[in-house]
Amino acid sequence: MSRAPRAPRERKLSGLCDLGGANLVVWVCLIVWLSACSAAVPTQTPLPPTPSPTSQPTETPAPTPIPTSAASAIALNCEDEASITIGEYQAQNNTWGKGDLSGWSQCIGVELSPAGTLAGRWKWDWLDTGGGVKAYPEIIFGQKPGSAASTSAALPVKLRDLRAAVISYEVDSNYTGGGNLTFDLWLTNTSNPSTWGAPPITHEIMIWLESHGGLNPGGVQMDLISIGGAKYAVYLGDDFGDGWRYIAFNSVKSQVGVGTLDLADFLAYLQEKNLATGDEYLASIEFGNEVVRGAGETLLHQYQVAIQTK
Numbered sequence: 001m002s003r004a005p006r007a008p009r010e011r012k013l014s015g016l017c018d019l020g021g022a023n024l025v026v027w028v029c030l031i032v033w034l035s036a037c038s039a040a041v042p043t044q045t046p047l048p049p050t051p052s053p054t055s056q057p058t059e060t061p062a063p064t065p066i067p068t069s070a071a072s073a074i075a076l077n078c079e080d081e082a083s084i085t086i087g088e089y090q091a092q093n094n095t096w097g098k099g100d101l102s103g104w105s106q107c108i109g110v111e112l113s114p115a116g117t118l119a120g121r122w123k124w125d126w127l128d129t130g131g132g133v134k135a136y137p138e139i140i141f142g143q144k145p146g147s148a149a150s151t152s153a154a155l156p157v158k159l160r161d162l163r164a165a166v167i168s169y170e171v172d173s174n175y176t177g178g179g180n181l182t183f184d185l186w187l188t189n190t191s192n193p194s195t196w197g198a199p200p201i202t203h204e205i206m207i208w209l210e211s212h213g214g215l216n217p218g219g220v221q222m223d224l225i226s227i228g229g230a231k232y233a234v235y236l237g238d239d240f241g242d243g244w245r246y247i248a249f250n251s252v253k254s255q256v257g258v259g260t261l262d263l264a265d266f267l268a269y270l271q272e273k274n275l276a277t278g279d280e281y282l283a284s285i286e287f288g289n290e291v292v293r294g295a296g297e298t299l300l301h302q303y304q305v306a307i308q309t310k
Contacts, residue, residue, distance in 0.1 A: 070114060071299040074121040076107035086110050088141060088152035088305070089118050094288070095135040103127060106291075108137045113302045117168075120300035122288070128177070129293050136184070137298075138288030141305045145186050145283060146196030154307035155285070156191045159271065160278035164308040165263035165285065170301040171209075173256055177294015178213025181256060182206050183287050185263065187280040198243035202280050206248040207232075207266060209255040215292060217248035223273075227265045230255060236275070247275060 077084060082093040091110040098104065106124040113119035122137035142155030150156065173181050186193070187203035206217065219237025226232075232249040240246035249266060263285065270276035285305055289298055 071119045071121050071301045074109040074111055074119065076109040076121065076123070078105065078107035080106075082108065084108070084110055085151065086112065086118065088154075089303075090140045090151050091120055091122075092138050092140055093122070094138055097132055097134045101126075101129055101134065104129070104134070106135055106137060110139065115302060117302040117304045118300070119302060121298065123295075123297035124289070124291050125295040126177070126291055126293055127295075131292060133179075133290045133292055135291045136286075136288050137291075138184070138286045139300070139303060140284055140286050142282070142284035143193060144286065145188060145193040145201050148194055150284075152305075152307075154305075156188065156193070156281040156283040157307065157309060158191075158278070159187070159267050159276060159280050159282060161309050162264050162267065162282060162307070163310045164306070165267075165282065166306045166308075167261045167263060167285070167287075168302070168304045168306075169260075169287075170258045171256060171298060171303075172301070173210070173289065173296065173298040175212060175289070175294055175296025177296070178215050178292040179294070179296070180208050180211040180215055180290045181288075181298065182208045182290060183261075183263070183285065185267075185285055186283045187276065188283045189280060191281050193281075193283050196242075198241065201242070201244045203245045203247065203270075203276060204240060205266065205270070206246075207261070207263070208248060208250045209259075210251065213292065213294065215290075217250050219246055219248065224252075225249075225269065227269065228261060245275070 077093065080093065080095055084091040089110065091108050093106055093108045095106055104126045108120070108122040110118060110120040118139065120139055124135060124137060126134050141152055143150035171181070183206065185205040186201060187205065188200040189202050190200045193200040208217065217235040218240065219235040221233050222236045223234040224231065225234060231252040233252065235248040235250065237246040247270065267276070267282065271278050287303070289296065
């Protein structure tokens with residue numbers, strides 16, 4: 001900012017100019033006076049130009065690598081009807097509907113996941129072999145009717161004594177053709193269903209998480225209900241198989257992925273509708289793909305069954 005000349009110094013210089021009248025003195029006084037004024041006004045040094053703000057380059061973080069699923073690396077057993085027991089679970093390469101077909105392949109494998117729960121993998125190729133279920137590669141918990149013993153002391157258990165049967169899972173399934181991804185529960189009239197047939201089987205209960213290729217449950221639709229926040233179409237058929245009652249809960253929306261189901265809620269519905277008495281035993285809980293035709297693979301990243309009694 002410019003400042004005004006200082007008054008006392010100006011008066012002193014003016015007095016000096018008045019001492020003589022010669023032109024030389026006048027010019028000297030004028031030059032001295034102008035020099036004094038210039039000295040009194042400081043020269044403002046220009047500020048350096050303000051640099052334009054420059055945004056700092058944003059460093060793009062490296063993408064997080066997606067880990068390879070442990071389930072995808074599980075070794076497979078391709079032997080027909082192979083069974084693999086691990087802890088309280090058994091994997092079965094079930095090909096019950098193969099008949100005299102040839103040219104197909106099916107394999108299964110299981111192990112413990114890094115979290116300590118079960119992990120599994122199964123794949124199949126049944127070509128375009130027409131209608132009818134050919135196979136059910138599966139995980140078994142409990143005593144499948146016709147088996148000599150149970151995989152777990154928790155099952156069989158009488159329905160009226162069951163408080164909870166919670167299934168926690170994470171699963172991916174990819175396929176062509178026709179089939180489903182489903183639970184299959186067997187109810188029996190005894191706590192030791194060591195033979196196959198009806199009796200001891202009283203009910204087959206299925207809970208379809210997903211279906212493809214136009215496949216629908218057997219029987220006729222009798223209800224549309226909501227359990228655990230999901231909607232299911234309920235199908236009922238009598239005299240299925242060797243004479244047992246068949247009930248299927250077909251999920252309206254796919255439940256493939258991460259999920260939790262309490263099977264006790266489905267069994268309570270049967271008792272409320274007088275479709276079961278409560279005296280039946282939940283013998284086994286099974287999970288797998290019913291395959292009608294085509295090829296596919298299922299990766300079971302984690303799977304756990306927890307039974308609670310009253």
